Amino acid sequence: MTGSITKHKQANGRISWGYHFRPGRDAAGKWIRITKQGFSTKREAEDALRDAITSSQAEPAAARDPRSFSEFFAAWIREYAERQCEPKTVDRYVELGAYASRHFGSMPIVDLTPLTLERAFNELLDHGGKRTKEHPNGRPLSPKTVREIASVVNGTLKTAKRWQAIKENPMGSVELPKLAHKQAQALERTQLENVATWVQGHEWLELLIELDAATGCRRGELLALQWPDIDCENRILNVSKSLQQSKRAGLRIKLPKGKKTRRFPLPASAIEAVREHRRRQERFRDAFGPDYRTDLDLIFCTPEGDYLKPDSVSSKVSLLMRSLGLPKGVSLHTLRHTHASHLLSMGVSLPAVSKRLGHANTNVTAQVYAHALERDEFEAADAWERSIGKLNSGDGKRQ
Numbered sequence: 058m059t060g061s062i063t064k065h066k067q068a069n070g071r072i073s074w075g076y077h078f079r080p081g082r083d084a085a086g087k088w089i090r091i092t093k094q095g096f097s098t099k100r101e102a103e104d105a106l107r108d109a110i111t112s113s114q115a116e117p118a119a120a121r122d123p124r125s126f127s128e129f130f131a132a133w134i135r136e137y138a139e140r141q142c143e144p145k146t147v148d149r150y151v152e153l154g155a156y157a158s159r160h161f162g163s164m165p166i167v168d169l170t171p172l173t174l175e176r177a178f179n180e181l182l183d184h185g186g187k188r189t190k191e192h193p194n195g196r197p198l199s200p201k202t203v204r205e206i207a208s209v210v211n212g213t214l215k216t217a218k219r220w221q222a223i224k225e226n227p228m229g230s231v232e233l234p235k236l237a238h239k240q241a242q243a244l245e246r247t248q249l250e251n252v253a254t255w256v257q258g259h260e261w262l263e264l265l266i267e268l269d270a271a272t273g274c275r276r277g278e279l280l281a282l283q284w285p286d287i288d289c290e291n292r293i294l295n296v297s298k299s300l301q302q303s304k305r306a307g308l309r310i311k312l313p314k315g316k317k318t319r320r321f322p323l324p325a326s327a328i329e330a331v332r333e334h335r336r337r338q339e340r341f342r343d344a345f346g347p348d349y350r351t352d353l354d355l356i357f358c359t360p361e362g363d364y365l366k367p368d369s370v371s372s373k374v375s376l377l378m379r380s381l382g383l384p385k386g387v388s389l390h391t392l393r394h395t396h397a398s399h400l401l402s403m404g405v406s407l408p409a410v411s412k413r414l415g416h417a418n419t420n421v422t423a424q425v426y427a428h429a430l431e432r433d434e435f436e437a438a439d440a441w442e443r444s445i446g447k448l449n450s451g452d453g454k455r456q
Contacts, residue, residue: 060106069194074102080113089123093168122222127162130154133213144306153209171230178203200234207233242391243398261357264334271327273396273414282356292323302367321413397426
């Protein structure tokens with residue numbers, strides 16, 4: 058059995074080497090082609106080819122899964138992800154898997170090694186994004202994105218092992234880029250006031266900004282709200298569903314993240330904004346008459362009462378933020394962070410804030426908003442100082 062050495066010129070101009078050989082035919086009589094790329098020198102490729110042939114001769118050809126990573130990934134999406142995950146999650150898996158497929162998609166899954174994968178993730182970190190004038194070979198991807206790609210690859214190969222397509226999952230030995238802690242971005246009070254002033258009178262954006270800042274609700278939770286979900290007399294908001302947008306399923310209503318519903322009070326100013334919004338919406342209801350979507354009874358909707366598309370809403374808010382000169386990255390989700398950060402910095406208890414946000418537990422809230430909890434640490438130090446001061450002055454009694 059022999060094979061061939063191949064030479065490749067990458068997009069960045071570097072030369073790499075690879076090999077391919079045919080160990081035999083599969084059960085259907087088709088030739089199995091083993092291909093591997095990414096070697097730095099021709100000598101490395103020759104040595105690897107020799108080892109691969111030796112290993113293949115010791116292992117029956119029928120025992121090898123001939124599928125490339127791309128082929129197996131497609132099967133994983135079809136047989137696993139689409140059956141176990143939300144449509145939007147599947148969309149994200151496909152998007153992330155495409156990055157991996159561009160680097161080692163043609164390689165058989167049985168030939169993937171920790172070195173092959175780690176080298177690919179490093180290249181994604183250096184220039185895995187879109188090509189720009191500043192980055193002709195591709196802009197760098199963030200460590201967070203690379204780790205998300207690696208997570209999808211790991212999930213794919215974990216299933217490959219479970220399906221007995223590979224003996225071991227090589228991702229177990231891969232070293233991933235470290236993830237730097239990123240502080241949740243929040244608006245200052247004056248910035249929030251400028252945003253609220255700018256959207257005054259808008260048919261739905263004014264209340265969306267007001268309610269998001271006042272509750273910290275997620276985008277989908279706000280866009281799924283119906284009028285019975287707000288009890289204006291008792292100032293109670295009920296969050297029991299979320300609007301999701303995906304390529305596979307379009308718009309659909311689902312349970313909130315974590316599948317937990319929650320009820321909590323609204324500030325009086327938000328209730329007044331809700332009532333004003335209802336008065337404006339009534340004009341559209343009258344104008345469209347029987348064509349208005351009264352069956353949906355949505356708080357945030359198109360003029361005819363239909364669902365607003367979540368992605369379009371986010372784009373509209375992001376454009377607004379940029380037009381006001383706010384820092385890059387400020388978005389609709391920033392209002393959620395603003396709500397939580399301001400409450401925590403004012404001394405509202407961690408469990409109360411965590412409940413409003415719908416987090417799984419207070420640990421999640423504490424990790425995301427550690428910066429806003431620093432005030433509690435200073436207050437603890439000052440409380441201790443006051444206590445010690447009382448003891449030293451003789452006002453307190455030592456036990």
